Amino acid sequence: NAGVTQTPKFRVLKTGQSMTLLCAQDMNHEYMYWYRQDPGMGLRLIHYSVGEGTTAKGEVPDGYNVSRLKKQNFLLGLESAAPSQTSVYFCASSRDGDTQYFGPGTRLTVL
Amino acid sequence: AQSVTQLGSHVSVSEGALVLLRCNYSSSVPPYLFWYVQYPNQGLQLLLKYTSAATLVKGINGFEAEFKKSETSFHLTKPSAHMSDAAEYFCAVGNTGFQKLVFGTGTRLLVSP
Numbered sequence: 001n002a003g004v005t006q007t008p009k010f011r012v013l014k015t016g017q018s019m020t021l022l023c024a025q026d027m028n029h030e031y032m033y034w035y036r037q038d039p040g041m042g043l044r045l046i047h048y049s050v051g052e053g054t055t056a057k058g059e060v061p062d063g064y065n066v067s068r069l070k071k072q073n074f075l076l077g078l079e080s081a082a083p084s085q086t087s088v089y090f091c092a093s094s095r096d097g098d099t100q101y102f103g104p105g106t107r108l109t110v111l
Numbered sequence: 112a113q114s115v116t117q118l119g120s121h122v123s124v125s126e127g128a129l130v131l132l133r134c135n136y137s138s139s140v141p142p143y144l145f146w147y148v149q150y151p152n153q154g155l156q157l158l159l160k161y162t163s164a165a166t167l168v169k170g171i172n173g174f175e176a177e178f179k180k181s182e183t184s185f186h187l188t189k190p191s192a193h194m195s196d197a198a199e200y201f202c203a204v205g206n207t208g209f210q211k212l213v214f215g216t217g218t219r220l221l222v223s224p
Contacts, residue, residue, distance in 0.1 A: 004154070035214075040120065042201060042214040043155075058211070090154055098143070098162070100212065102154035 002026055004103035006091050012109045013081045021076040021106050023091030029101075031094040032074040033058075034066060036087040037105075043090065049074055050097075081110045113138045113204045117215035125223050130174075130189040132218045134202030137183065144185040145203040145212065146176055155201060161185060172196070197222045 007022040023032065030051050035043040045058030047066040055066045063085060065077045074093075078085060086109050092100040118133040136142055143162050147155040159170025166178040172195075176187045185202060199219045203212040 040216055042216040044214075045211060048211065092155075099145075099157055099160060100155075102147075102156070104154045105152075 004091055004093055004101050006089075006103040006106050008106060009104070010107050012111065013078075014111050015082060017081050018077070018079050019081065019108075020078075021089055021091075021108075023074045023076070023093075023103060024072055025074075025091075025093040025101070026072065027093060027095065027101065028071070029093035029095045030071075031097050031100075032068065033092040033094075033100065034064070034074065034076045035090045035092065036060065037090060038087050046076065046089075081108075083110045086110045113142070113206065113213045115202050115204050115213055115215035117200075117202050117218050119218055120216065121219045121221060123221040123223065124192045126194055127191050130187070130192045130196065130220065132187040132200050132202075132220065134176075134185045134187065134215060135183050136185060136202070136204045138204055138206065140206045143205040144176075144178060145205070146170065146174070146185075146187050147201045147203065147214075149199045149201065149217075151198070158187070158200070192220075192222050194222050194224070196220060 004025045033048040034046040049068040052071040067075045089106045091103040094100045114137045116135045145160045146158040159168045161178045169175045174189045199217045202215040205212045
């Protein structure tokens with residue numbers, strides 16, 4: 001039981017490049033979330049999903065897109081990366097919308 | 112709208128001393144409250160949660176927190192700090208039903224020998 005895994009762990013992009021972050025969970029959870037963590041700002045919700053095929057905007061959705069084609073996977077896309085998107089990205093999942101379980105994070109640097 | 116305020120971005124204690132990390136919340140509905148811990152270069156782990164049952168909540172690693180509605184607080188305590196407690200701690204608020212948690216900005220706990 002791996003819990004929540006994130007791929008990749010580290011990535012460096014140039015401004016304007018695109019990439020996709022993958023989150024996978026093996027706990028059969030309905031709810032999945034993407035957060036970004038910046039120094040002094042805590043965690044801010046980017047997008048979330050309440051089930052397969054559904055997505056919704058969180059607090060800071062601009063510049064990001066998501067998809068939940070399979071229940072176990074939640075993808076976060078950056079279409080045209082900007083330096084302001086340099087951050088640590090965390091994925092989380094939850095069975096019933098209560099306790100969230102977090103992945104180890106992806107450290108993204110945009111030059 | 113819900114919000115969380117964590118007083119003190121850094122708290123320093125000596126090993127064996129009392130740990131007190133402060134969290135105040137704002138919520139227009141009965142809140143669910145959480146404390147998460149983040150060790151260096153890791154994701155967040157749940158320490159404890161309050162979901163309207165007992166107001167004193169016990170968590171892992173000897174931590175506990177007390178929900179005080181009159182003070183809108185949910186402070187985290189541990190009687191005796193250990194070196195392994197050094198980490199960043201986040202308070203979060205949600206509400207009944209689907210949880211879109213709102214996190215505080217975090218408090219880094221430093222433990223000195």
